[in-house]
Amino acid sequence: MERNNLYPIFLKCRTLDILIVGGGYVAEEKLYFLTKSSPDARVTLVAPFFREDTRRLAGEFGAKLIESEYHPGYLQDQHLVIATTDNPKVNEKIFADCRQRHILVNVADNPPLCDFYMGGIVTKGHVKIAISTNGKSPTTAKRLRQFFEAVLPDDISRMVEYLNAYRKTLAGDFEAKVNEMNEVTQKLVAQKTEI
Structure with a gap:
């Protein structure tokens, strides 16, 4: 394939x-x-x-x-x-x-x-998603763009700002910060899917 x-x-x-x-x-x-x-x-x-x-x-x-x-x-x-x-x-x-x-x-x-x-681009505040169909189907990219525009929450940019502010408070080396941010964002995703 x-x-x-x-x-x-x-x-x-x-x-x-x-x-x-x-x-x-x-x-x-x-x-x-x-x-x-x-x-x-x-x-x-x-x-x-x-x-x-x-x-x-x-x-x-x-x-x-x-x-x-x-x-x-x-x-x-x-x-x-x-x-x-x-x-x-x-x-x-x-x-x-x-x-x-x-x-x-x-x-x-x-x-x-x-x-x-x-390609197709979805923008919601600080969040931007680029979509490519490898040049084979601009119409598919357009439909995917419309889908993501509909399903991404309008407040996702606020979440990005909060996470950025939280990241700045973390101590430790880069790897420790990445691990902490991974844990926090996994919890956020789990909460969203439970709602």
Whole structure:
């Protein structure tokens, strides 16, 4: 049976320069989900034309718009690139240019040309869950996101804050603190399941 070998990470997008190449619906969708999760993301969009809704969304989040055809110079100082053009040859060029420069790249709707996928994300305060179907079924990721949004308690962020404050009061080495936190959280889970 196949398995998902992707390694999930959580990026601090306010410290990274992110380029989206394209100005259409897919670019807008990528910008929306990126800024929904990371409203302080540093994003630049490059395209010869931008949909009005893409312009509006970019304005809401302070994303920079550059009206131009893509060229490799736009990759200068970028950490992450998302290619969303409707021209497969341009997307392939972006992928090749990023690979040459060791920049992580996602070519929308083309899993073989992706170093990363933008999966489903559930956020409840301090708690964030990323969902991946290994690029095989975005619809399944969406349904799982909706499920977790419904079942995670709204006060889960408060629990995280309490546990963080409690952790700061613990003495001992790292291993002792981990063991104590494991015991406390196991008791909390047991109490929730008994209710």
